[in-house]
Amino acid sequence: MLPPQEDPESASTVDQIQNLILDSADFEEFLNELARFSAQQLAGDGDEVLCGITLLRDRKAATIGWSSESARKVDEIQYRLAQGPCLTAALEEREVYVPDLFDEDRWGPDYAEAVAAHGLRSVFSLPFHLQGEAQAALNLYSTAPHKFDGEVAARARDFTREISQALRMAVRFSLHTDSATNLRATLESRTVIDMAIGIVMAQNRCSQETAVRILTDASSHGNVKLRDIATSLVESVGGSATRTHFQEPGRQATG
Numbered sequence: 047m048l049p050p051q052e053d054p055e056s057a058s059t060v061d062q063i064q065n066l067i068l069d070s071a072d073f074e075e076f077l078n079e080l081a082r083f084s085a086q087q088l089a090g091d092g093d094e095v096l097c098g099i100t101l102l103r104d105r106k107a108a109t110i111g112w113s114s115e116s117a118r119k120v121d122e123i124q125y126r127l128a129q130g131p132c133l134t135a136a137l138e139e140r141e142v143y144v145p146d147l148f149d150e151d152r153w154g155p156d157y158a159e160a161v162a163a164h165g166l167r168s169v170f171s172l173p174f175h176l177q178g179e180a181q182a183a184l185n186l187y188s189t190a191p192h193k194f195d196g197e198v199a200a201r202a203r204d205f206t207r208e209i210s211q212a213l214r215m216a217v218r219f220s221l222h223t224d225s226a227t228n229l230r231a232t233l234e235s236r237t238v239i240d241m242a243i244g245i246v247m248a249q250n251r252c253s254q255e256t257a258v259r260i261l262t263d264a265s266s267h268g269n270v271k272l273r274d275i276a277t278s279l280v281e282s283v284g285g286s287a288t289r290t291h292f293q294e295p296g297r298q299a300t301g
Contacts, residue, residue, distance in 0.1 A: 059087070059208045066212075076216060077111030080209065085113035088186060088202055096120065096166070096187040100132045101217065103180045107133060110182075116164060121185055123160045129153045135171035136183040143199070144169040146191040161187070170194035172206045176214045184209075242276035245283055 066079050077099060085097035096117035101110045107125050112118035124130030130153050131142035144150050147167055150158040161169065166187045174182040184206050186194060194202060239261075246257035261279075265272040 059205065063209055063212045074110075078113075079111075080213070080216075081111035081113040081117065084184060084205065084209070085117075085186075087205055088198065090198065090201075093188060093190055093193065095193070098132070098185040098187075099182060099213070100124075100136055100171075100185060101180055101182045102133075102136050107136070117185075117187065120161050120164050120166065120187055123157065127153065127157055127160075130157050131169050131171040132183045132185040135173045135185075136181040139173040139175065139181070141173070141203075142169075142171045143194060145195070148191070165189050167191040168193045170199065170202060172202060174206065174210050174213050176210070176217055180217055182213065182217065238280055239272060239276045242279045245279055 062083065063080070066076060066083060081097045081099050084099075085095045088097070089095040095113075097113040098109045098117040098121035099111035100121060101108055109118050109121040112121065121132060124133050131144055134140075135142045144152075144158075145168055147158045147162040147169065166189055168188045168191050170186040170193075172184045172186075174184065176182055184202075186202060188194070242261060243254060243257045246252070246260050247254060250257070250260070252260070261272060261275055264270075265275045268275070
């Protein structure tokens, strides 16, 4: 779903990125389209360029957008080895250029050999400046050595600056969405656990502290998550006065 090919004079890169945002169904689709668009814009001369977008968050690295499956696979080589140009670019917020993988040894022989095995010769990683949201880098790969010399490198720098704001907005949206999802899940868990504690207190005529202990003991002995225990109890009781088997140790049920 790349934006339609237009006369460069009639549509700026920013305009085309805005079209990608509007046309994408979700965050993941937008990032993949952005990676494909980046590869297309920076290939030139009929060469193929692979593109991946690396995001570092909570000390974990992941490719969040890729122009092709090959791009994703070569990005993941770095994560497996815990080193490479895109990780360096993102962590240190500086450009990292590999003119020819056949002459590269900054990350030991394993990295260069593994990426070159995919038929690639040059790599160019450029950091995005996300202003504290996270750390990220645009990773470009080519089958041609010295692909990103001179004018191509300058074009890549300009392009990265132009799309940084769109990526920053996308990452911020993702972070807020994740936070909202996590908060909602936490609140839902807390609610059902509180309901279960109330049920145990009522059925066993015990204190809140004892009810919590009854539930946690059942969770531990049954090797079942506390939330799942609580959910099962609440669902089993429903609107009736059905007695639960979660009772205070040593106490007989009454009634």
